[in-house]
Amino acid sequence: MNPRTLFEKVWDAHLVTRETPQTPAVLYIDLHLLHEVTSPQAFDELRARQLQLRQPDRALATLDHSTPTLPAAAGGERPYTNPAAKAQVAQLEANSVQFGVELHGWGSRQRGIVHVIGPELGATQPGMTIVCGDSHTSTHGAFGALAFGIGTTEVGHVLATQCLLQRKPKTMAITVEGRLPAGVAAKDLILAIIGRIGVAGGTGHVIEYRGEAIRALSMEERMTVCNMSIEAGARAGMIAPDQTTFAWLQGRERAPKGADWNRAVERWQQLVTDDGASFDREVVIDAGDIVPTVTYGTHPGMAIPMNAPVPAARTAVEQRALDYMQVTPGQPMQGMQVDVVFLGSCTNSRLPDLRVAAGILRGRKLAPGVRMLVVPGSEQVRVDAEAEGLDQVFRAAGAEWRLPGCSMCIAMNGDQAQPGQLVVSTSNRNFEGRQGKGARTVLASPATAAASAIAGRIADPREYLAEAIA
Amino acid sequence: MKPITRIRSRTAVLADENVDTDRIIPARFLTTTSREGLGRHCFNDWRWLPDGSANPEFALNRPEAAGCSILVAGRNFGCGSSREHAPWALLDYGIQAVISSEIADIFRNNALKNGLLAIVLGEPVHRWLLAHPGVELGIDVVAETITLPDGREFGFWLEPFARHCLLEGVDQLGFLLQQGDLIDAFIREREGREAAIHGRTAQESRSPTTGAGT
Numbered sequence: 001m002n003p004r005t006l007f008e009k010v011w012d013a014h015l016v017t018r019e020t021p022q023t024p025a026v027l028y029i030d031l032h033l034l035h036e037v038t039s040p041q042a043f044d045e046l047r048a049r050q051l052q053l054r055q056p057d058r059a060l061a062t063l064d065h066s067t068p069t070l071p072a073a074a075g076g077e078r079p080y081t082n083p084a085a086k087a088q089v090a091q092l093e094a095n096s097v098q099f100g101v102e103l104h105g106w107g108s109r110q111r112g113i114v115h116v117i118g119p120e121l122g123a124t125q126p127g128m129t130i131v132c133g134d135s136h137t138s139t140h141g142a143f144g145a146l147a148f149g150i151g152t153t154e155v156g157h158v159l160a161t162q163c164l165l166q167r168k169p170k171t172m173a174i175t176v177e178g179r180l181p182a183g184v185a186a187k188d189l190i191l192a193i194i195g196r197i198g199v200a201g202g203t204g205h206v207i208e209y210r211g212e213a214i215r216a217l218s219m220e221e222r223m224t225v226c227n228m229s230i231e232a233g234a235r236a237g238m239i240a241p242d243q244t245t246f247a248w249l250q251g252r253e254r255a256p257k258g259a260d261w262n263r264a265v266e267r268w269q270q271l272v273t274d275d276g277a278s279f280d281r282e283v284v285i286d287a288g289d290i291v292p293t294v295t296y297g298t299h300p301g302m303a304i305p306m307n308a309p310v311p312a313a314r315t316a317v318e319q320r321a322l323d324y325m326q327v328t329p330g331q332p333m334q335g336m337q338v339d340v341v342f343l344g345s346c347t348n349s350r351l352p353d354l355r356v357a358a359g360i361l362r363g364r365k366l367a368p369g370v371r372m373l374v375v376p377g378s379e380q381v382r383v384d385a386e387a388e389g390l391d392q393v394f395r396a397a398g399a400e401w402r403l404p405g406c407s408m409c410i411a412m413n414g415d416q417a418q419p420g421q422l423v424v425s426t427s428n429r430n431f432e433g434r435q436g437k438g439a440r441t442v443l444a445s446p447a448t449a450a451a452s453a454i455a456g457r458i459a460d461p462r463e464y465l466a467e468a469i470a
Numbered sequence: 471m472k473p474i475t476r477i478r479s480r481t482a483v484l485a486d487e488n489v490d491t492d493r494i495i496p497a498r499f500l501t502t503t504s505r506e507g508l509g510r511h512c513f514n515d516w517r518w519l520p521d522g523s524a525n526p527e528f529a530l531n532r533p534e535a536a537g538c539s540i541l542v543a544g545r546n547f548g549c550g551s552s553r554e555h556a557p558w559a560l561l562d563y564g565i566q567a568v569i570s571s572e573i574a575d576i577f578r579n580n581a582l583k584n585g586l587l588a589i590v591l592g593e594p595v596h597r598w599l600l601a602h603p604g605v606e607l608g609i610d611v612v613a614e615t616i617t618l619p620d621g622r623e624f625g626f627w628l629e630p631f632a633r634h635c636l637l638e639g640v641d642q643l644g645f646l647l648q649q650g651d652l653i654d655a656f657i658r659e660r661e662g663r664e665a666a667i668h669g670r671t672a673q674e675s676r677s678p679t680t681g682a683g684t
Contacts, residue, residue, distance in 0.1 A: 016656040017649065023631050026649050028656055038553065040503035045643075054653070066501055084501035091503050135552040135576060151554035151580035153643075161646045163653055167629060199488055200546040200572055233549060235575050299488050299549070317486045317544070410551075412497040431492045431550060433515045 003274035005171050006240050007206045010146040010271070014129045016163055024165040030128040030145075032158045033114045034061035034101065036092040037412075038133030042156035043095040054162040056100040060123055063089055063105050064113045066413055069375055069402035078106070081414030099159070112378020112404045115139040115346035119223065120380050122252025126241035126268040131158060136346045136428065137236075138229040142222035143249070144241035144271045146206070149230065169235060170280040172205040173273075176213035178287040183462035185356075186221035187348060187426065187445035189213070189285075190228045191293040195303035197283060202234025205281065208273060209239050213287035219248040220350045227347045228428050231300040240272045292460055294333045295430045295443040297321040302430075306334040306448070306458060324432055325440050326422075333442065333458050339421035341372040341399075341453040342435070345409035348426035348446050349377030354385050357450035358393040360464040365398055367456025372399035373415060375407040399453070411435045424452045471585050473639035475611050477566050482538035483603035484529050489543055490550035491577060495559040497551075508555055509562030534604045539566040542599045546570070548577025548588075557581040567609055569616070571596040582632040583642060587611070595624045611636055 004012070016026040039061070046052070053059060066085035072078045080086040089105075096103035104111040110121060115136055118124040124140045130147035131137060133155045140147035150164065157164055174197075180189060194201070207229050209222075217225065222239050229237030246265050249255045256264040291305045298321040304310065312329040313319035322329065327336070343349070343357050354376065366372055374394045376382040382404055385391055391401045408415040409427035411434065417423045419438025426449050430441035444452070447461035454464070499511040517528050524531045530541075541560070547570040548556060557580050560568070567587035581588040587609065591599070595616075599605070608617035611633060615623045628636070635642055 016652055021630060022634070023645075024629070026646070026653065028653070028660075037500050041505050041554075044503075049643075051647075055657070082501065088501050088503055133552060133554075135550065149552035149576055151552055151576060151583065153554060153580065153583040153641075157643055157646055160643060161650070161653055162657070163646060163649070165631065165642055165646060199549055200574070203546070203572060203575060230550075233546070233574060299490065301488075315487070317488075320486075410497045412500055429490075429492070429550060431490045433496055434492050437496075437515050 003276035005273045005277045005279060006144060006208055006238055006271055007146060007171050008277070010127055010129065010144075011168060013127065014146075019167060024167045026163050027129060027166045028163055029131050029158050030058060031118070031123055031130045032059045032162075033118055033130065033132035033134075033137065034059060034092070034155070035064050035114050035132070035134065036088045037065045038152050039095065039155055040088065040091045041152045042133070042159055043099065045156040046099070046159055049160075051160045053099050053101065053159050058162060059101045059159070060118065061092060061096050061101050061103040062111055062114050062117055063092065063103075064111075064404070065406045065410060067405045068413055069405050069407050069415055071403060079414075081412075085413060109379050109383070112380065113346045113349065113406055115223070115227065116349060116377030116381065119143065119219070120252070120378055122249055122255035125249065125255070125264075126245060126271050131164065135230040136227050138234070139223050139227040139346055141226040141229065141236050141238040142219060143245055144238060144268065146236055146238065148235040170205045172202060172207045172234065172281040172283070173279040174207055174209050174283045174285065175211040176209065176285045176287050177211050178213055179216060180213055180287045180290055183447065183465045184290050184292060185445035185447055186217055186224040188293040189287065189290050190225045191295065191300065191303040191443060192290050193285060194228060194232045194300045195293070196285065197232055199231060199299050199301035200233040202229060202232040205234050207232070207234045207237040208279070209237060210273070214239055215242065218352065219244060220352045223350070224347055228300065231428055241268050292445065292448050292462065294448065294458060295441070296325060296327050296333050298324055298430055298432045300428065300430060300443060303443070304333070306460060307332050334460060336442075336458045337422060338367075338370055338424050338452050338456055338458060340417045340423040341370060341449050342375070342408040342423055342425040342427060343446055343449050344373065344375030344377065344407050345425075345427035346377065346406070347428045349375060349381065351381050351384050353426065353446040354381070354390050355388070357446045358390040360447060360450035360461060361397040361399070361454065362393050364454050366453050370453055370456050372397070372453045373402060373408055374399050375402045375415075376404050378404050397453070408435055424449050424458060471635075471639045471641055474566075474585055474587065474636045477540065477587065477609040478606070479539040479566070480534075480537070480604050480606050481540045481542045481569075481599060482530050482535040483542045483600055485544050485600050487544040488546045488549055491548055491553050491556040492550055494548070494556040495553065500553060500555055502555075505558045507562065508559035509564070512559040512563035529603070537564070538604075539564055540607050540609070541565045541568045542596075542603070543568055543570045544600070545572045547573050548581070549574040552576045552580070554580045554584070557584045557586045561586050569596070569599060582629070582636065585636060587636070589616070589626045589628075591616070591624060591626055
């Protein structure tokens with residue numbers, strides 16, 4: 001057989017029918033993740049056509065986008081931002097019952113952001129095809145799965161047939177050589193990558209991240225990298241599974257057990273790009289060059305080292321982005337005054353993200369006037385963090401410790417910034433108005449977010465990290 | 471869906487590059503459980519001033535943009551979130567075709583599945599269209615051409631199956647459902663293979679806990 005890439009191996013293994021000039025491939029989907037925002041119209045379509053789920057046991061639902069992160073009142077009433085959000089949640093609860101879908105709802109200790117709980121439960125596994133009506137489904141590619149976001153019509157397709165019509169995408173290798181310097185995070189790496197290839201640099205492609213620096217990343221760090229593949233325009237990002245992957249997955253609820261585990265690992269070890277396999281495009285990045293990186297504009301490709309001068313606008317649109325952000329060309333982002341800090345989202349809300357931020361915040365206070373929201377990615381992350389006392393560290397510093405959800409990343413549950421406020425955010429999108437109308441978002445790592453919360457200005461976390469280590 | 475063969479309209483131009491789906495429909499309007507009525511929030515925070523009046527600076531609010539159903543947009547239109555609410559909002563607003571030099575993957579897929587033409591043109595003609603708002607444009611889905619007012623024609627490419635569905639007014643789910651036997655066979659074959667690997671019956675192996683591997 002011809003040498004194949006990791007992507008091609010997973011793609012080939014899921015082909016019900018190959019593509020022809022006239023028709024796309026029919027691609028089988030192993031795992032379909034659902035949440036309340038992009039599923040209601042798809043379930044309506046099933047009802048209208050009197051269809052059932054083809055394989056309900058391959059669907060997994062949770063509540064995350066519209067859900068309040070403040071606790072329920074004494075009477076049990078949850079503080080939804082509006083009746084529509086509450087109705088949307090109720091709709092998924094009802095649809096899950098009607099169609100037999102496993103829902104990790106309010107009562108579940110496994111509820112959380114859809115891209116946090118999939119891996120956490122061991123539902124996300126190497127070699128799978130995984131989809132969700134959410135563009136950050138690319139997160140699951142960290143496990144060597146082919147995982148991508150789909151629209152609501154396609155959510156309906158998967159519910160009804162467990163398959164999707166797909167044209168085979170192109171492949172792109174991003175090889176990250178060397179090692180990330182101390183105090184430089186996976187978030188800095190992916191921001192630097194998007195800054196380099198641009199927000200449309202991956203359009204039409206599935207990215208495979210490879211190289212020494214990628215192999216050295218933990219699973220949580222790999223998820224951060226793959227998560228933001230879509231911000232470079234790529235549908236999916238993948239990393240070949242290895243011992244780090246297997247060790248992370250072993251023992252999780254849905255992971256294979258006993259002898260099945262050994263056989264699974266044997267198969268998963270085949271999920272590597274063969275020597276001699278070729279990519280449509282290749283990019284090489286030197287990890288040693290990466291420093292703490294932040295965004296300065298209104299899309300994730302406008303990313304620079306925090307101590308580098310903001311580049312001058314080359315177009316009217318870029319000028320508008322600089323005006324919106326109230327940044328001055330020639331000045332660095334480091335030192336800009338901060339109003340709000342958001343630690344959370346499917347990019348950076350896992351236990352190690354919270355640990356690194358707490359390490360910096362321990363024994364310190366937020367700068368006067370800074371508001372900080374810490375939103376764990378899942379109930380499991382919340383429980384684990386509280387067991388370590390991280391919540392106490394955050395609270396003692398003056399931050400708000402919230403319930404799991406997407407929160408201020410998408411700002412549709414009421415958690416949002418005010419017009420003009422500057423938000424240092426560990427999320428994935430700095431689009432105009434994304435975190436509230438007029439809010440100015442600066443994307444950053446959890447360490448940068450924590451350091452900036454203390455300084456009241458965008459700050460280099462390495463000074464604080466050195467102290468935390470010492 | 472109604473079949474779409476031709477569209478004829480003046481163009482409205484939104485020259486900004488990288489218009490993301492959050493700009494097309496801000497997230498706070500996504501709490502709906504319907505596809506309907508999103509047009510009034512299309513480009514909401516760009517289109518309306520804080521006092522609720524129309525923003526005169528916004529290209530689509532200009533008088534000459536009124537009634538245009540072809541939107542010529544800057545490069546990389548529709549990037550970001552996978553929300554299908556974006557094409558729903560554009561269609562409800564009255565847009566029937568979006569033309570750009572590059573259109574984000576998920577948005578393009580979503581658009582075509584809803585009968586919103588998403589057309590990618592080469593740089594030169596795209597640049598010309600950006601510089602000439604309000605021109606009368608003909609789009610022919612059968613011939614895959616756009617025609618400028620002076621009669622010049624430019625070809626474009628639509629994914630053949632999406633084009634077939636647009637022309638026939640059929641949706642893709644119908645086609646997928648027709649593949650039911652093949653899908654069933656694929657699932658049975660895989661369950662059998664898993665069972666052989668794990669030394670169990672296919673019935674026992676019907677667990678969603680293992681990936682396909684290779």
